[in-house]
Amino acid sequence: MAEAGSPFALGTFAAGNEEFPGLVVGDRTLNLSHTPAIPGNVLSIVEAWDAVSPRLAELAADSDSSRWCPLAELSVRAPLRPRQIVQAGANYRTHVIDLAVKHAELGPERTEQQVRAETTAMMDRRAMEGEPYLFAGLPGAVTGPYDEVVLPGYSEQHDWELELAAVIGRRTFRVDRESAPRHVAAYTIANDLTTRDLVFRGDMPEIGTDWLRAKNAPGFLPTGPWLVPSEFVDPGDLRLTLELNDEVMQDxxxxxxxxxxxxxxxxxxxxxxxxxxxxxxTGSPAGNGLHHGRLLRPGDVMTSTITGLGTQRTPCVVEEA
Structure with a gap:
């Protein structure tokens, strides 16, 4: 359900053979597919965001209408299928510090405390003078927030990475940092799964990371459950929590x-x-499976929550032969 403080959200739902865009208020949904002046799918709604969002707010204010139905009666799909996905790596301080310590050669002359201090200073410089580490993902990895995640049989090192995702609301090219927030229509949850032993090419170590193989298997980007308009979200003050089989891993x-x-x-x-x-x-915080020494197995259930954006619940299953 859309949480307190968020007057409405937007998602894609299915009832029987019909898939439709829906407005979410509390634990109820309004089918928007036959609503005048509202495009027929979520991507088209986002494309017309500046014109359509005031109308959505009007509809949300009339949530007592008999046209609304309980969310529990519907299947929830991925909110939309993006055309492009940009992903950020190494963007949480604690995560980067933990990685630096994990890979450092520690001893009397190089302690964990020193590594942490050096890494913190490096990140301070990077935040002031550096550039984010960005790479591209593929839309084919997107799946729904409650769908099963099929763990490919070519590896046993699949990992979770809970992330906040910004949804672009207008064409955005060469905008400055001050203008950028006006180009974000909404926020949603993404779990950017990674196959750890495919991140680096053993046969071509000089070429660096191989994100195509490591991150783009079908279903490796559970997204949703819905889009919460940016006007209702403070992206600098959200809590990300991922539980594996009810045990907190990321917080x-x-x-x-x-x-x-x-x-x-x-x-x-x-x-x-x-x-x-x-x-x-926007990157994933500390606490992924590599950190805990516990990677995904068939039968695991990931429960992912971000403040005000809802909750994903994704079970892991084995790939059929």
């Missing part, structure tokens, strides 16, 4: 981000013309 605030949403959108737009409905993922 961090977006205050820990090195580059905020505005900086990420601005940086991406210097190279890419972002389109309405595109996703800009």
């Amino acid at each position: 961090e605030s977006t205050e820990d981000m090195i580059f905020d949403v505005a900086a990420l959108v601005s940086a991406a737009s210097r190279t890419v013309e972002l389109l309405p409905g595109d996703l800009v993922l």
Whole structure:
């Protein structure tokens, strides 16, 4: 359900064979597919966001209408299928510090405390003078917030990465950091799954990371449950929590981000013309499976929550032969 403080949200739902855009208020949904002046799918609504969002607010204010139905009666799909996905890596301070310590050669002359201090100073410089680390994802990885995640049989090192995702609301090209927030229509939840042993190419170590193989298997980007308009969200003060089989694995605030949403959108737009409905993922906090020494297995259930944006619940299943 859309949580307190968010007057409405937007999602894609199914009832029987019909898939439709829906307005969410509390635990009820309004089918928008036959509503005058509202486009027939969520991507088209986001493309017309500046014109349509006032109408959505009007409809949300009339949530007592008999046209609304309980969310529990509907299937929830991924909110939209983006045309482009930009992803950020190494964007949470605690996460980067933990990685630095994990890979450092510690001893009497190089202690964990020293590594943490050096890494913190490096991130301070990076935040002031550096650039975000960005790369591209594929729309084919997107799946719904309650769908099963099929773990590919070619590896046993699949990992979770809960992330805040910004949804672009207008064409965005070479915008500055101050203007960037006006180009974000909404926010949603993404779990950017990664196959750890495919991140680096053993046969070509000089070429660096291989994000195509590591992150783009079908269903490796559970998204949703819905889009919450940016006017209802403070992206700098949200709590991200991921539980694996009811045990908390990730629990961090977006205050820990090195580059905020505005900086990420601005940086991406210097190279890419972002389109309405595109996703800009903001990186994952500390606490992934590599940190805990516990990667995903068939039968696991991931429960992912971000303040005000709802909750995902995604079970993991084995790939059929």
